[in-house]
Amino acid sequence: MACVFCQILAGASPASLVWEDAQVGALMDLRQQVPGHVLVIPRQHAETLYDLGEDTAAHAMRVAHRVARAIRDALQPAGLNLWQSNGVAAGQGVRHFHLHVHPRRHGDGLVRFYPRGLPAPLACGRLDALAEQLRGHLARG
Secondary structure, eight states: OOOHHHHHHTTSSOOOEEEEOSSEEEEEOSOOSSTTOEEEEESSOOSSGGGSOHHHHHHHHHHHHHHHHHHHHHHOOSEEEEEOOOSGGGTOOSSSOOEEEEEEOTTOOOOOSOTTOOOOOOOHHHHHHHHHHHHHHHHTO
8 A cells, every 4th residue: 555645544544633533634744834734535546536435525525624613612713725636747645636725824925826817818719718628528527
């Protein structure tokens, strides 16, 4: 078992668990830039969101929602990010799907989503063309 998340969820490696059920585990991230950073991880080994079943993905999101509310109530952060990365280009560090539930504080130095400022809006025609392209793929399943 080479996957660190699979090892943790199997009980072979230590972790500070926040939530555990038959489908997912939620644990404290080792790297706490802002205290309260939790990872929600399905027991099913799936490298990316694309590889994860819809039911498992939905359950992971339900647990992330519960964890986010617990973070809000316990730690009262100024904000919260929920993020998930697929592949190296997106910054995925562990090749097992996981959701980050990350409290935020003003000036915490974490991810800045538009480092060069907000991009200009696309023309409606371009947006409509992209929407049509995606609808075609959604219709195929």
